[in-house]
Amino acid sequence: MNSVDPAGGAPLSSVSAALAGFVAESRWADIPAAPRHAARRALLNHVGCAIGVAHDPAVRTALAVMRPFSGTAAATVVAQGVRLDPMAASFVNAIASNLLDYDDTHLATVLHPAAPVAPPVLALAEQRGLSGAAALHAILLGIEVACRVGLGVSPGHYARGWHITASAGVFGAAAGCAKLIGLTATQTMHALGIAASQASGLVENLPTAAKNVAVGNAARNGMLAALFAEAGYEAAPAAIEGPLGWARATGDVPDLAAMNGGLGSRWEAARNTYKPYPAGIVFHAVIEAGVALRRELGDRVAMIDGVTVAGDALLLARGDRVVRNERDARVSIHHAAAIALTLGRAGVAEFEMPAVTDAALARFRGRVAARLDESLPRGAARVLVRLVDGSERVRTVITPRGSLEVPLTDAELEAKFRDNAALGGLGDRSAALIAELWALDAAPSLTPLMRLLT
Amino acid sequence: MNSVDPAGGAPLSSVSAALAGFVAESRWADIPAAPRHAARRALLNHVGCAIGVAHDPAVRTALAVMRPFSGTAAATVVAQGVRLDPMAASFVNAIASNLLDYDDTHLATVLHPAAPVAPPVLALAEQRGLSGAAALHAILLGIEVACRVGLGVSPGHYARGWHITASAGVFGAAAGCAKLIGLTATQTMHALGIAASQASGLVENLPTAAKNVAVGNAARNGMLAALFAEAGYEAAPAAIEGPLGWARATGDVPDLAAMNGGLGSRWEAARNTYKPYPAGIVFHAVIEAGVALRRELGDRVAMIDGVTVAGDALLLARGDRVVRNERDARVSIHHAAAIALTLGRAGVAEFEMPAVTDAALARFRGRVAARLDESLPRGAARVLVRLVDGSERVRTVITPRGSLEVPLTDAELEAKFRDNAALGGLGDRSAALIAELWALDAAPSLTPLMRLLT
Numbered sequence: 001m002n003s004v005d006p007a008g009g010a011p012l013s014s015v016s017a018a019l020a021g022f023v024a025e026s027r028w029a030d031i032p033a034a035p036r037h038a039a040r041r042a043l044l045n046h047v048g049c050a051i052g053v054a055h056d057p058a059v060r061t062a063l064a065v066m067r068p069f070s071g072t073a074a075a076t077v078v079a080q081g082v083r084l085d086p087m088a089a090s091f092v093n094a095i096a097s098n099l100l101d102y103d104d105t106h107l108a109t110v111l112h113p114a115a116p117v118a119p120p121v122l123a124l125a126e127q128r129g130l131s132g133a134a135a136l137h138a139i140l141l142g143i144e145v146a147c148r149v150g151l152g153v154s155p156g157h158y159a160r161g162w163h164i165t166a167s168a169g170v171f172g173a174a175a176g177c178a179k180l181i182g183l184t185a186t187q188t189m190h191a192l193g194i195a196a197s198q199a200s201g202l203v204e205n206l207p208t209a210a211k212n213v214a215v216g217n218a219a220r221n222g223m224l225a226a227l228f229a230e231a232g233y234e235a236a237p238a239a240i241e242g243p244l245g246w247a248r249a250t251g252d253v254p255d256l257a258a259m260n261g262g263l264g265s266r267w268e269a270a271r272n273t274y275k276p277y278p279a280g281i282v283f284h285a286v287i288e289a290g291v292a293l294r295r296e297l298g299d300r301v302a303m304i305d306g307v308t309v310a311g312d313a314l315l316l317a318r319g320d321r322v323v324r325n326e327r328d329a330r331v332s333i334h335h336a337a338a339i340a341l342t343l344g345r346a347g348v349a350e351f352e353m354p355a356v357t358d359a360a361l362a363r364f365r366g367r368v369a370a371r372l373d374e375s376l377p378r379g380a381a382r383v384l385v386r387l388v389d390g391s392e393r394v395r396t397v398i399t400p401r402g403s404l405e406v407p408l409t410d411a412e413l414e415a416k417f418r419d420n421a422a423l424g425g426l427g428d429r430s431a432a433l434i435a436e437l438w439a440l441d442a443a444p445s446l447t448p449l450m451r452l453l454t
Numbered sequence: 455m456n457s458v459d460p461a462g463g464a465p466l467s468s469v470s471a472a473l474a475g476f477v478a479e480s481r482w483a484d485i486p487a488a489p490r491h492a493a494r495r496a497l498l499n500h501v502g503c504a505i506g507v508a509h510d511p512a513v514r515t516a517l518a519v520m521r522p523f524s525g526t527a528a529a530t531v532v533a534q535g536v537r538l539d540p541m542a543a544s545f546v547n548a549i550a551s552n553l554l555d556y557d558d559t560h561l562a563t564v565l566h567p568a569a570p571v572a573p574p575v576l577a578l579a580e581q582r583g584l585s586g587a588a589a590l591h592a593i594l595l596g597i598e599v600a601c602r603v604g605l606g607v608s609p610g611h612y613a614r615g616w617h618i619t620a621s622a623g624v625f626g627a628a629a630g631c632a633k634l635i636g637l638t639a640t641q642t643m644h645a646l647g648i649a650a651s652q653a654s655g656l657v658e659n660l661p662t663a664a665k666n667v668a669v670g671n672a673a674r675n676g677m678l679a680a681l682f683a684e685a686g687y688e689a690a691p692a693a694i695e696g697p698l699g700w701a702r703a704t705g706d707v708p709d710l711a712a713m714n715g716g717l718g719s720r721w722e723a724a725r726n727t728y729k730p731y732p733a734g735i736v737f738h739a740v741i742e743a744g745v746a747l748r749r750e751l752g753d754r755v756a757m758i759d760g761v762t763v764a765g766d767a768l769l770l771a772r773g774d775r776v777v778r779n780e781r782d783a784r785v786s787i788h789h790a791a792a793i794a795l796t797l798g799r800a801g802v803a804e805f806e807m808p809a810v811t812d813a814a815l816a817r818f819r820g821r822v823a824a825r826l827d828e829s830l831p832r833g834a835a836r837v838l839v840r841l842v843d844g845s846e847r848v849r850t851v852i853t854p855r856g857s858l859e860v861p862l863t864d865a866e867l868e869a870k871f872r873d874n875a876a877l878g879g880l881g882d883r884s885a886a887l888i889a890e891l892w893a894l895d896a897a898p899s900l901t902p903l904m905r906l907l908t
Contacts, residue, residue, distance in 0.1 A: 061685045065678075069525045069541045087523045161703030166651070193659060197620070197668040200654045202690075204699035205647060210689035213682055214651040217675065224519075228667055231515050235664035236656075245658035249615030251705055 020188035052420030075123035086123035094219035116169025117142035132443030142176025166201025173222020193235020290340025474642035506874030529577035540577035548673035570623030586897030596630025620655025627676020647689020744794025
């Protein structure tokens with residue numbers, strides 16, 4: 001464990017140093033089965049999400065803006081038929097992965113770790129001809145570092161306005177890239193410190209495309225941190241936890257044990273979860289309660305006069321909003337309740353503009369009220385509907401599907417992948433891609449995977 | 455003036471919107487002579503500083519790392535004989551400009567605005583074939599925006615750990631690039647909001663090369679913000695001042711009047727200052743007092759037994775440190791006093807490794823004590839020397855040369871430029887460069903300037 005000089009001097013062993021030592025010394029052969037499989041699941045889900053939005057204008061625009069700023073084309077942009085340099089490719093792929101809020105979620109931090117971590121690792125591995133096991137190992141360690149750094153500043157960091165996927169994700173990208181290219185522990189420490197001076201991303205911007213730029217930056221700037229550390233650039237040892245370092249600058253006294261405790265035995269990467277719905281994770285219980293009520297009510301949903309959705313402070317803070325566009329819809333209590341109760345489903349299409357502007361859905365959203373219920377745990381929701389005859393129905397969901405308690409199965413993840421692949425135009429390659437991704441740690445190179453993703 | 459809905463809703467006119475409107479509507483013909491000339495001085499000083507460190511390993515490494523990640527070579531890397539794409543070139547040039555802490559300083563914020571602002575504007579102007587006046591105008595507005603955004607969160611932002619040159623500089627880079635490429639007011643507002651989600655840079659990392667990465671990022675990410683806004687990406691209107699926006703996330707309730715008040719009449723860019731010494735600005739009074747005492751003492755400097763340097767809290771916080779390398783030396787009370795009192799000068803050479811490791815200077819540094827004197831204003835210092843005979847000499851400098859009260863003259867700026875040009879190997883082009891830079895607003899393109907800088 002690291003500790004701090006009680007006289008207030010420099011830490012005897014910094015957060016960066018402890019995480020860096022763990023990353024540099026980790027061997028794939030020593031990783032237990034559970035975190036190994038967690039890495040495979042994160043990767044499968046990441047690639048599927050990135051394929052699913054291949055036609056989205058936000059992704060196409062990101063590609064168009066970055067293209068003139070790309071060096072030698074050496075890394076695949078997922079499902080675009082284009083290769084860019086590894087930094088530009090990872091920027092676009094990270095944006096795609098996270099675009100619909102459909103990617104993996106580390107619930108304790110609300111961090112989506114694969115989007116910032118996997119793209120730079122895959123891009124560098126493709127460029128340098130490294131093995132599937134090397135890439136998967138680096139992705140696992142990158143996810144672990146992102147979640148741990150995020151955990152050490154949660155929940156204050158997010159509550160203060162930091163979009164943790166970007167602002168802590170950059171550490172994971174740096175750690176993953178550092179592992180992949182074989183940096184020493186000292187170099188990895190510097191990579192993490194350089195990442196600290198690149199961390200950014202604001203909750204205020206979440207309803208807008210500015211969010212995507214920050215997620216893309218977490219990926220490419222994490223890679224940049226590793227490359228600068230490889231080239232000899234250094235950082236302050238206490239860049240993360242020091243008196244003028246990242247954690248305190250962003251408003252938090254870090255929980256060092258959450259960051260560094262039990263490295264190699266406690267795996268935050270194994271506490272990653274996968275979404276059945278392309279909406280903010282805290283809206284899943286709303287959707288499931290709504291779908292269950294619709295099943296119960298059948299045709300009588302037409303008699304709904306009013307809806308009250310109760311949830312914890314985070315649900316209210318994120319979700320009680322006017323819905324103007326797709327981004328709003330994916331983080332709206334009102335929209336989640338409306339589609340679940342009237343349509344009985346919440347797939348990608350139910351959050352796109354036709355649904356946003358649908359007059360009946362808009363009217364229904366207007367009948368939904370949001371209410372704080374502090375007795376409900378994080379991620380839970382209670383949906384109460386009042387019918388025109390004055391009767392009420394209520395359904396409470398504490399642990400929605402995709403939660404830690406009710407994780408998506410591998411088969412459900414595969415089904416989600418197939419849906420995404422079909423949306424992105426790679427439906428006919430689903431089986432081959434799924435097979436390649438599950439067995440990536442046996443692949444001598446990423447070439448077969450990247451050929452399928454081109 | 456902007457105001458906020460008293461009910462707590464969205465700002466009626468956001469900080470970004472007000473600054474963006476000012477930037478988009480500004481016309482060079484309407485700019486008074488003083489801010490125009492301030493822009494010329496900032497540019498002259500910036501280019502000189504960037505040339506001066508052309509041989510520095512930190513700059514060479516930055517160039518080497520970025521080179522494989524550069525698209526079409528369209529922008530000059532100062533004094534390197536290389537062109538990169540505008541994003542990569544501006545990254546390297548920003549690092550060079552700020553590397554020695556020898557660049558311009560907006561004293562009220564301790565922000566060095568030209569380093570993040572001028573490189574991306576010059577690089578884009580070179581690529582797009584725009585005029586010298588367009589570039590100078592954009593640099594002026596970018597500097598203005600960076601200083602105003604920084605002013606609105608000062609001094610808390612820096613004190614909490616944010617390296618304001620990077621963390622607020624990115625807004626200036628975005629504003630400058632937005633003006634240069636002709637974005638509308640709305641697009642410019644989005645560029646500023648996208649910049650907010652890219653702001654970073656930590657004081658904890660200032661003694662290390664991680665600092666440089668953040669300054670380089672401010673330049674390239676500000677450009678990226680403008681390019682994404684040009685391509686249609688949007689940001690939250692209150693990305694800067696909103697409840698979960700940049701200012702509050704970084705720890706401050708912003709002073710909106712400091713950011714938006716008196717646009718076009720109060721020019722923060724005209725309050726920019728230029729350093730006679732390549733050291734942190736707060737050490738200049740220490741140096742001048744030391745040089746004055748050395749002149750007074752003559753050979754009796756050998757009889758100095760002890761030195762006490764008194765200054766305000768910022769001086770003590772930044773400068774009371776162990777000196778291990780050149781970066782430490784440039785922000786050390788002890789080193790500043792030692793070179794001033796024993797050598798009587800403080801040029802670039804006096805902060806390089808031979809001086810850092812010089813045994814006599816190291817011994818002298820050990821005799822220097824730092825002491826807080828809250829009666830002294832920011833930027834002032836009192837140097838007291840005790841001789842072996844028990845006698846004392848004291849010298850207090852309230853306003854050192856290069857301050858707002860005693861600004862460097864144009865002739866002094868030219869002399870500094872010539873010194874830098876000689877250090878960077880462009881000494882024989884000094885006269886041509888100076889002439890080109892003073893008259894840039896009459897140049898139809900940047901081609902002649904960039905040819906001289908190649």
